[in-house]
Amino acid sequence: MHDHPRDACGVIGLYNVPDAAPLAALGLHALQHRGQESAGIATSHDGRLHLYKGMGLVSSVFAGDIARRLPGNAAIGHVRYSTAGESNFANAQPLVGRYSGGEAAVAHNGNLADSQRLYNALCSGGALFQTGTDSEIFLHLMAHELAVNDEEIGRILALAGPAFAVVLLFPDRLIAARDPLGYRPLVVGRLGEGSVAASETCAFDQIGAVFEREVQPGEMVVFDKNECRSMFFAEQNLTPARCLLELIYFARPDSLVFGETPHLFRRRCGMRLAQEHPADADIVVPIPDSGMSAAMGYADGLNLPFERGLIRNHYVGRSFISPGQEARAAAVRMKNNVVREVVRDKRVVLVDDSLIRGTTTSALGRELRSAGAREVHLRIACPPTRHPCIYGVDFPRREELLAHRLSLEDIRTLLNMDSLGYLSLEGLTGLFGEDSDCFCTSCWSGEYRAAPGRKDRLKAEFIPIPL
Numbered sequence: 001m002h003d004h005p006r007d008a009c010g011v012i013g014l015y016n017v018p019d020a021a022p023l024a025a026l027g028l029h030a031l032q033h034r035g036q037e038s039a040g041i042a043t044s045h046d047g048r049l050h051l052y053k054g055m056g057l058v059s060s061v062f063a064g065d066i067a068r069r070l071p072g073n074a075a076i077g078h079v080r081y082s083t084a085g086e087s088n089f090a091n092a093q094p095l096v097g098r099y100s101g102g103e104a105a106v107a108h109n110g111n112l113a114d115s116q117r118l119y120n121a122l123c124s125g126g127a128l129f130q131t132g133t134d135s136e137i138f139l140h141l142m143a144h145e146l147a148v149n150d151e152e153i154g155r156i157l158a159l160a161g162p163a164f165a166v167v168l169l170f171p172d173r174l175i176a177a178r179d180p181l182g183y184r185p186l187v188v189g190r191l192g193e194g195s196v197a198a199s200e201t202c203a204f205d206q207i208g209a210v211f212e213r214e215v216q217p218g219e220m221v222v223f224d225k226n227e228c229r230s231m232f233f234a235e236q237n238l239t240p241a242r243c244l245l246e247l248i249y250f251a252r253p254d255s256l257v258f259g260e261t262p263h264l265f266r267r268r269c270g271m272r273l274a275q276e277h278p279a280d281a282d283i284v285v286p287i288p289d290s291g292m293s294a295a296m297g298y299a300d301g302l303n304l305p306f307e308r309g310l311i312r313n314h315y316v317g318r319s320f321i322s323p324g325q326e327a328r329a330a331a332v333r334m335k336n337n338v339v340r341e342v343v344r345d346k347r348v349v350l351v352d353d354s355l356i357r358g359t360t361t362s363a364l365g366r367e368l369r370s371a372g373a374r375e376v377h378l379r380i381a382c383p384p385t386r387h388p389c390i391y392g393v394d395f396p397r398r399e400e401l402l403a404h405r406l407s408l409e410d411i412r413t414l415l416n417m418d419s420l421g422y423l424s425l426e427g428l429t430g431l432f433g434e435d436s437d438c439f440c441t442s443c444w445s446g447e448y449r450a451a452p453g454r455k456d457r458l459k460a461e462f463i464p465i466p467l
């Protein structure tokens with residue numbers, strides 16, 4: 001039972017870097033927060049692609065010297081959390097395929113919002129899908145359209161439509177690309193004489209690479225032995241729809257994502273939350289680790305002491321978490337313990353970055369009260385989450401989203417809080433000034449810019465496939 005949405009995946013690519021696979025594995029360690037179900041690396045060597053992947057964490061899939069056995073100076077890697085397709089070996093990435101253009105490997109972060117139409121169209125043209133993940137669509141599109149050169153690959157990417165950040169590996173080159181609206185993050189940099197791409201800059205820090213820039217929405221960056229070149233496969237004047245939840249929750253606080261440092265952005269969210277929903281309280285306590293940065297900002301905003309009233313045990317696996325009220329309460333205690341001397345007789349403001357099902361938050365409220373807190377006020381550093389995501393983030397079903405089925409007052413009562421305040425959507429997007437409309441807010445607003453059947457507004461993003 002998870003109480004936060006989960007990300008879809010992390011990707012990394014290295015080109016012209018000696019012993020690329022061990023470095024790719026190292027980079028994947030830094031991206032582990034983006035997916036823990038499977039990990040894999042594909043390399044290119046002597047005109048052939050090589051692949052190793054498995055279920056589990058990077059440290060277990062690439063235990064010992066497994067990565068060293070993958071030859072080559074070019075590699076792509078992937079960590080997966082399943083949002084489209086089951087969690088099984090076949091769906092682990094990278095996916096490698098052979099078509100008339102040769103071999104190709106794909107590592108994809110995101111969900112293709114129009115995947116059903118693409119799947120139906122490709123199947124009716126004779127495609128046989130080997131996995132249950134929409135990422136395979138990239139390979140089939142390449143095969144169907146006989147895409148080999150850069151322009152042809154660009155056309156494939158335009159056909160796939162949002163949402164993707166993808167790295168593609170061929171025997172002679174590597175391509176890093178983002179969909180035309182730029183939902184998911186992707187950055188490029190330098191490592192010695194070589195080039196790198198990754199979902200987040202924390203992977204660059206891990207391997208000693210230097211960040212250069214974001215891949216732009218609708219851009220593909222091509223690395224081959226002669227050069228690094230950029231091509232746009234979609235209109236460049238589209239307003240982007242960067243995933244705001246990346247900044248609020250998913251991305252590591254120390255990364256650089258969409259030009260922001262998530263830790264600092266979350267602090268600003270907390271400060272804005274303090275302006276919108278001040279509380280008459282003694283201390284501010286974060287729900288660890290997700291609410292840490294926002295709680296700092298909230299405490300700063302009201303000049304209240306920031307206290308670690310809850311301590312997280314980082315060694316609790318998901319397997320411990322089982323259904324049933326008693327088991328859940330025990331699981332919550334196992335994961336977070338109250339520091340009694342900190343909260344006793346205090347009016348506590350509990351801060352988190354988001355509230356999805358509310359099960360953990362409700363249990364933490366009870367724990368704080370039983371440890372002697374006089375009042376517990378809950379503050380959430382994003383708007384009420386009422387709608388699912390179709391762009392590559394795993395949410396519970398709509399009916400399980402607390403804010404979808406209950407009013408704010410009912411949520412407060414259910415969670416037994418003395419008060420409840422969410423950051424407003426205007427307050428959140430207002431933090432970006434004139435760029436306030438450059439972000440996706442669908443899970444709060446319910447308005448989906450890129451959706452199947454929305455070709456009227458999305459001519460540039462969904463080009464019909466001529467099958």
Ligand code: SF4
Pocket residue numbers: 183242243244245246388389390391392393440441442443444
């Ligand atoms: S719906 Fe929410 S989680 Fe999904 S891309 Fe948009 S902001 Fe991100």
